[in-house]
Amino acid sequence: MGRILTEKDVEAAVKGGSVYAAGGGGWADHGRMLGYAAVSIGRPELVSIEELGDDDWVATAAAIGAPASTTPWEMQGVDYVKAVQLLQEALGEQVSGLIVGQNGKSSTLNGWLPSAILGTKVVDAVGDIRAHPTGDMGAIGMAGSPEQMIQTAVGGNRSENRYIELVVRGATAKVSPILRTAADQSGGFIASCRNPLRASYVRRNAALGGISLALSLGEAIIAAEAKGASAVIDAIVKATSGAILKEGVVTRKSVVYTKEAFDVGTVTVGSDDTAMTLHIMNEYMAVDDAAGTRLATFPDVITTLSTEGEPLSVGQLREGMPIFILHVPKTVIPLSAGVKDPAVYPPVEKALGIRIADYALAD
CATH class of the missing domain: 3.40.1610.10 (CV3147-like domain)
Structure with missing residues (x-):
């Protein structure tokens, strides 16, 4: 019903x-x-x-x-x-x-x-x-x-x-x-x-x-809020079946608004050999480690959270801000035909200059 x-x-x-x-x-x-x-x-x-x-x-x-x-x-x-x-x-x-x-x-x-x-x-x-x-x-x-x-x-x-x-x-x-x-x-x-x-x-x-997934996640967040920030972050990780990929400070943000109405660029979290780079086209599309090894790729869920457990948009990120990077692999979420469609990846790969389709289309 x-x-x-x-x-x-x-x-x-x-x-x-x-x-x-x-x-x-x-x-x-x-x-x-x-x-x-x-x-x-x-x-x-x-x-x-x-x-x-x-x-x-x-x-x-x-x-x-x-x-x-x-x-x-x-x-x-x-x-x-x-x-x-x-x-x-x-x-x-x-x-x-x-x-x-x-x-x-x-x-x-x-x-x-x-x-x-x-x-x-x-x-x-x-x-x-x-x-x-x-x-x-x-x-x-x-x-x-x-x-x-x-x-x-x-x-x-x-x-x-x-x-x-x-x-x-x-x-x-x-x-x-x-x-x-x-x-x-x-x-x-x-x-x-x-x-x-x-x-x-x-x-x-x-x-x-x-829609039910989003509602049940939101209900878990609301239930955890009275217990404080770490409880909220734990609730998000548990409800999404995800993991925290990194906790660190935003050390570099380089994002530009294009005439095609996209925000494109990168955000670096952490420094030296522990740094991670988020690749952005409006949303987080991939994460690489300092050596360039891919750690997460669309259609995985990649989200930045504040130390309070608030999901942050790209526009809210500032250099010097401490954040968490949440990663939910595509294997634990329902996937649509849209993200399995090879036709959708060339424009995104071109804008970002990285490979996404290899991972997204792999079983």
Whole structure:
């Protein structure tokens, strides 16, 4: 049976989603805004994919951009709802449920407001358990497909006349960059609804149970908070089946915002022969040791935590800051077709100048 999402679920979704945000994944306050708005005006419902009919339409509710930078972004809850409405108009049929492309500080809650207002179900499935830089990585295997898809984008900074509504049709890999450009033009962050697919396809290709994973992790974090920071970190490690890769100080941060609306660069933690380097494209994509040996690679979960156990985004990191690096290997999380799709890796490898596909696609 479905689960009605309530006020107590909002903080759990934000906190659990923030760990899976892997250094990216939006803004916690934006997630709270979406969640509290949804539970106060309606009854958003979380359902498993099994509760939908094979031919029901399921689309992805997403937010696109890299708003960790100093861009003038503005996104309102109504933008997520309008994006779904535009997609339904273009499709000519109702969308029964929404998945999200990834967990994150706000993205875990992307489907809640449309569920409260339009009645679309929040489907307990994600395009990727963790956050990732490109829409294609959360496209559950559609990135290399020639099939015509519908993608919509809504939002923007109203006072600067940057508000955009966009409906585009085409092969996923060709239209995804158009939405990223729209995000940049709108101020750096835009709401999207895209890739309506039959529930039977989603069942076979998404990472099932991804929203529940974030909620249960968040509940474990909240339960540990009264016991202090080390209890929170222990709870995160236990709930994710992960491990702390390193505890150290940020010694170097070199990250730039690109015209493609990505934050790209590296962060070094520790010094000399114990240093580790985090490779960043919006999120943490890989970790190398001082000798250049790879220790963790996407789609592993890689997250930085403060000494208080708070998940830190790339934008929050400062040189001199003590942090923990959490690593959850891909073997202990559900993996979607999107992260097993060879088509998604070349642009990321090119931006970072490192190899990712060898590891990501290996069994």
